[in-house]
Amino acid sequence: MRVAVLGAGIVGAACARELARAGLTVTVLERGRPAAATTAHGEGNVLVSDKGPGPELTLALLSLDLWPQILDEITDRRPETAHAVEWDPKGGIVVATTGAGARELERFAAGQRAEGVTAEPLDAPGLAAAEPHLTRDVTAAVHYPQDAQVQPAGAATALLADALDAGATLRTHCEVLGAVTEGGRLTAVRTSRGTVHADAFVNAAGPWSGGLAARLGAPVDVRPRRGEVLVTTPLPPTVFHKVYDADYVGAVGSGAEDLQASAVVESTRAGTVLLGSSRRRVGFDDRMRPEVLSVIAAKALRLFPCLDGVPVMRAYGGFRPYVPDHLPIIGPDPRLPGLWHVTGHEGAGVGLAPGTARLLADLLLGRTPSVDPAPFRADRPAALGSPPSAGGAA
């Protein structure tokens, strides 16, 4: 079977790897360069802490099992490439800063524990030992040792390199322009570099997948949701986990168009501290907004007062692929046989990529699915929605 994966971000790279390793003939078509858009503009989250019971948590737990296995396999073949992934099982710490927030966090964590997530309440001395520079002004804290982080561009590159080693082909600067159908089936795509035939086409275009699907004649409701991150100068060890305010979970689950911001603070291997995060629905408007950056900084300072005066050396922003019901779209498009979607992971694409790829391969190859595919199906109402215009997309 020939498969064309449309998009070489983290999700497309994971799918290309999974399918190529399963023996399929895989071609990856990338409009620009690999891992250059959404993948390169996040924090590299591999999180279970922000997911309540439900299908996304199930997919996250599967992915959390798969990530270390995949990295072990890549380490055997390409140790340096695997090293650049910067896999860091640092764990997450979620804190509440109000009485109501504490009760909500404890309720949320109890629900997660029932689904197999490790969520350990931390008392004040435990929290101070785990994060000595964190404000003491918290009402509850929960430690999630399963949370991890990767360098996202390194991770996507490693997955893609492993796909190419398994025989996959990558075509960059190759934009998909339209569909070629035969008898109602998608049999080829027209691209800026010629027509590409395949038996299956996998839409992995992230925030641009709504527009790409519309070009192919089967629109899905995936929209961009903007986020920004501040980067400090390299510091001595100051932040040891991914530390965030419990209201982050509320911001992730919100569909509001206006600014949602919550404090998310963590270090990288280089010593910089990343300060997030914001969520805004502003289309593909990529202008930096100083007032947004200042809200992020103020919230981070509330959690880590010691960051006061630390220089911010840059800020970056990107677009998350957002579906109104906050679930990814994974599976075949029943309106256009031959078209498959793996998109809509919002801010969790890095964490969910391996599970997404495994589920896609299960469905493509007719294996028993590793997780229930029904909640992710492409023809659910939230995924069909009102499609964004194709202009400027894909």
Add this chain to the structure above:
Amino acid sequence: MSPRLVPAEDDSTGRRPDTPLRVTVDGEPVTGVAGQTIAGVLLAAGRRAWRQGPSGAPRGVFCGIGVCFDCLLTVNGERDVRACRRRARDGDVITTQSREAGR
């Protein structure tokens, strides 16, 4: 590119070779001239690296224009000063930074 000292008459920063200055770097005296940046003083004194990257590789002036933040130093107690952006002053107490806790 290897560092080299631009002749004073061609130096648009207004370097004044007739006005020497002296700073200390981790307690060691280093001499320069008025008008030089701290990076300029260090490079002219033959110092090419004063930090380490995550892999242990040496870091010093990379971009020279304030963008890369690779040349960070602590100057008179103020940490994370970009050496390429700070004019050296006579008597500056400069310490190198490491990522070890407590520096």
